[in-house]
Each structure stands twice: as structure tokens, then as C-alpha cells.
Amino acid sequence: MSDFLLSMKEYWYLWVIFAVLLIITIFVMRKAFSASKRHSGQVNEMLKQAEHDKNLFERYSNAEKIAFQNDSADDVINGLGIVVEQKISKEDDHLVAFNNLSEIEKQAYAIRYFFKDSKEKLSDFFRNNTHPLTDNVLIVLEECSNEAFLLAKAVADMTDDDNETVSFEALVIDEKDKEYSKLDLKKIKENVKEYLLKNL
Helix, strand or coil, X not given: CCHXXXXXXXXXXXXXXXXXXXXXXXXHHHHHHHHHHHHHXXXXXXXXXXXXXXXXXXXXXXXXXXXXXXXXXXXXXXXXXXXXXXXXXXXXXXXXXXXXXXXXXXXXXXXXXXXXXXXXXXXXXXXXXXXXXXXXXXXXXXXXXXXXXXXXXXXXXHHCCCCCCCCCCHHHHHHHHHHHHCCCHHHHHHHHXXXXXXXX
């Protein structure tokens, strides 16, 4: 029997450890490759979104509102919101800058963040934001969708630290999130688009 076979027989446990380590290494490398691929996809998606936002900013800061009538509701909501966001970001005090906006600019800014933050759950927006954003969102929703307004108002009241008449109830909020997920958001966004363009 060769020395190699003898060593395998004598130190078989070392070969088992080596095989296990090899399997683990291959597994980790495959995981790392998969994560890298996923991360690369996310970065590409973010770059595409940034480019799209840049194009929206250029379009919505330079064209007349009549030109936006045929744009998608998402583009109108995001485009108008991005223009206001740029306006605010130029100032040192963002709250003062926000308060100096026209009412419709405040609403355009707020409703853009509402649709972004409530993509997964309605309550996500109200858990992460407070006055004056929440107030402006409620104004727009009241004008554009009674169903969405009532659900948003209920969640806003429960997540508002200043509101001592309504307490936080997780089960109720979960129910409101489920009801909101069943609404026709496409139709609501169309109504929001018309509202914003009418009031610009």
C-alpha cells in the first residue's frame, strides 16, 4: 500500500475535516457570489432611479404644467415632489424652507413621500413621519380618496404622540394596513395627479 493511502487510513479524520472545510468554503463562496450579484442589481436599480429622478427634475422645473397632462401619475407626483425637495435642500433650515412653501408645494412634497414610505404598509409612513408632513398628506387624501383618507386619518391619530384622545392599537393598525393594501392605488394616484395639476 502506498504512503498516501496509508496516511489516509491513519489520519482519516483529517481528511474528513478537510472535506467538510472544502464544502463550507464552496458554500460560502457561492453565497458571497449570490450576494454580490444581488447587490450589483440593487446598485444598478438605484442608479437607474437616480437618472430617472434627474430627468424628472429637469422636466418639472422647466416646463409648463399643461405639458404634464399626459405624463403618468407616478411621474407627476414624483416630478413635482422632487422640484420642491430641491428647493428645500438649498436652504440651511429645512423646516423654515418648508413653511415658506406655497400650500400646494407642501402637499406635493408630502404626498410624494407618502407613496414612497407606504409602499409596504400604510402605517410605515405615519410611524416614520410627523407634522407637518402628515397634515399635508391628509389634506391631499381627503380631496382625492375618501377611503384612503379615513384609513390614513385613523392610523395618523394612533401614531401621533400629540394626540392623547386616541391610543396606539397594533391590531387595529394591522387591519388598516390590510384594508389600505386592497385599495386601487392607481386610481388614487390619478386623482392626486389631477388635484396637484389643478392647484399648481
